[in-house]
Amino acid sequence: MSSKLGISSRALQSGAETAFLVLGKAKELEAQGKSIIHLEIGEPDFDTPSYIKEAAIKALNKGETHYTPTPGISELRKAIAERTMQDFGVEVDWKDVSVTVGAKEAIFVSLATIVEEGDEVIYPNPGYPAYEAGIRFFGGIPKPLMLKEENEFRMTSEEVNSLVSNKTKAIIINSPENPTGSVLSKEDVKGIVEIAKSKGIYVISDEIYKYIIYDELKHYSPIQFDESRENTILIDGFSKSYAMTGWRLGYIITPKHLTQPLQKILNLITSCPSSFSQVAALEALKGGLSSVKKMVEQYAVRREALVEEISKIEDVSMVKPKGAFYGFVNIKNVTNKTNLESSKLASVLLENYGVAVLHGTAMGSNGEGYLRISYANSIENIREGIRRMGRAFRELTNRKA
Ligand SMILES: Cc1ncc(COP(=O)(O)O)c(C=O)c1O
Structure with missing residues (x-):
């Protein structure tokens, strides 16, 4: 008897964020x-600053x-628009700001709003896995732009140019980058x-x-170089700056022509973000940047x-990360x-040496x-985690301590 109890091909081929599987x-x-x-999950170990928590309690x-x-x-x-203006010196119409359930929803919904079947989207590899999974979905x-x-794992404009075709719909950039900690220069972003x-x-x-950027480096956003504001999402x-991962709050600033269509999809998926999380986020912004700093x-x-610690281990090396909190x-x-x-080594590290890390391929084939x-x-x-890793690598490669 034929059965309709199947699973959609979209669900079957959909990728998931491996960090959560390793954490499990x-x-x-x-x-x-x-x-x-635990060195696997990308989340601040700090507690959410108390003035933010208090605002949520009051709201409740x-x-x-x-x-x-x-x-x-x-x-x-309005506060997000204001902060964006302060950070980048550009005018933002607050009506083009949409608050989302984490930046992850913002990524998904931005792709949902612009990607047609067969459109090409350029993105960093290694990179945050939701990009590739979302594009496919x-x-x-x-x-993939192979960093x-x-x-230093930067995405240069020359490399981007070499991947652009007449089917390209969008270029995803992420600076500072997960997982490499690379930071794009002004010239990269402008280009x-x-x-x-x-x-x-x-x-x-x-x-x-x-x-989350070091060495006095400056963050640049495409919004600073896109005067007509038609191209930048x-x-x-x-989650990261204010240690608010569990509050599930992100946002997206869209070109005017995308705002309504995107909000229609947000309406369909989540109706709205959590009410008291929004009140807390407002307080976070009002409180300035001192807790973030x-x-x-x-x-x-x-x-x-x-x-x-990494420099003490033979056989491994690391480009010093310039931003985010990953090496x-x-x-x-x-x-x-x-x-x-690397996936097998990560399993051995977890199971035999008690250190949880993420294999590079969890962030794309180029990892x-x-x-x-x-x-x-x-x-x-x-x-302690890196020492365990060093011991593991010594034993696995049969070197004496
Ligand atoms: C590059 C990047 N973008 C987006 C997110 C999603 O953040 P959230 O959905 O918690 O706002 C993460 C989380 O790890 C990330 O690393």
Whole structure:
């Protein structure tokens, strides 16, 4: 008898974010009593600053527990527009700001709004996995731009240009980048916007790590170079800068012609973001950047600890990350000597040495030979985790200590 109890091809071929799967496995091992150091998940270990939590508690007590307009409460949208103006010196119409359920929803909904079957979308590889999965989900053709270690994993405008065809619909950029910590220069961003303008394509700019940047580097957004504001889709959120991952709050700033269609899709998927999370996010913005700066200072110290510990391990190396809170560690000597792929090595590290890291291929095919280490963790845990990794690699390659 024929059956209709199938699963859609979209669901079957859909990718998922592996960091959550590794976290699940690590938690299982912990439940069995094993000591695990968590360097796999991309989330601040800091608690949400208390003034933000208090605003949410107040909102709950005041009964702000209902639906809000689909694109979010106007006070928050206005505050986001205001902050964007302060950060980049450009005018933003608050009506083009839509608040989303995390930046992840913003990525999905931006692709849903612009991608037609067969459209090509350029994106960084290694890169945040939701880009490739989202492009495929909407019938687009993923065009990975293979980031090069010798370029410090930056996406140059020349490389972007070489991938643009008459089918290209959009270029996704992410600076500072997950997983490599690379930061695009002003020239990179400007050059990419110039390509987008001359070819009539979009730039989707995921700026979720924009405040987590080191060495006095400056963050640049395509919105600064796109005067007509027709090409730039800006994505950001509260998860990383304000340690608010569980509040599920992001936002998207769209060219005017995309705002209504995009909000229609948001309406369809989530109706609106969480009401009291929005009140808390408004407070986060009103409170300025001092709590963010304090956390970034801590990340900077941890980055140095990571660099130091990595330098003690033979056979591995790392480009010093310039932003975000990840190190992308080159382990090609270890994979060559052991004949084990990075995914296998990551499993061995977790199961036999109690350190959870993410294999580079979880962030795209071009991540083979690398491990992503999240240093949003205490200095002690970072040092201990990397020591465990060093011991593992010594034993696996049969070197003496
Ligand atoms: C580059 C990048 N974009 C977007 C997100 C999604 O963030 P959220 O949905 O928590 O706002 C993440 C989370 O890891 C990320 O690394």
